[in-house]
Amino acid sequence: MGATRDRERHLCHRCGEVSPTVRDRGRINLMSRLCETCWNVFANEMAEADGATAAPRPEPDPDDVSWFEPPVCPKCGALVRIYPTNYDRWVSLATVELPAKDVPEPFRWRLTRLPDPSRLTTDIVAVRVRGVDPLPSEPVVPAHHMMCAPD
Structure with a gap:
């Protein structure tokens, strides 16, 4: 019985x-058990599918005390949040x-704090708004490429 349970723990669902x-x-909400x-x-x-193709932010050097600026879009020059x-x-x-009514459905994102046992926010992740449509006045964060207007 124990051997079967152990095998299921290492079995890829895909x-x-x-x-x-x-x-x-x-x-x-752990998406799946995968290899x-x-x-x-x-x-x-x-x-x-979501347009989440940005490069990861570089890890800041803990000894560097210089001002940390948000990145700038190379196409339009606007500040972006990654x-x-x-x-x-x-x-x-x-x-x-x-407001959600001003952002087309494929570009709607929300920023969510990761649950942490210590109740301190340790990280924030972007989650695509899917399934249940938000109210028209509910705030959402649009994907930058929706608002990008190259010069």
Whole structure:
């Protein structure tokens, strides 16, 4: 009985293979139990569909005391906010929130604090608004490429 339960812990839900790289994936409400290969395929498909194709933010040097500026879009020169998604990819978001009625459905994001046992916010992730449509006046964060107006 114990051997069966242990096998299920290392069984990928997508490919069905048993692997030591199988673990619960996703940052919020664990999306699935996948191996590393299947997770990368799944997360890349999600990122492509959502437009979450930004490069990750560089890790700041803890000894560097210089001013930290937000990144600038190379196309339009506007400031952008780059956040990790709940599936470990990165997305460029606008610096303003807008009412949901002003943002087309594919570009709606929300910033969510990750739950932490210490009740301190340790990280914020971007989550695509899906399933239930927000109220028209509810604030959402648009994806930057929706607002990008190249010169």
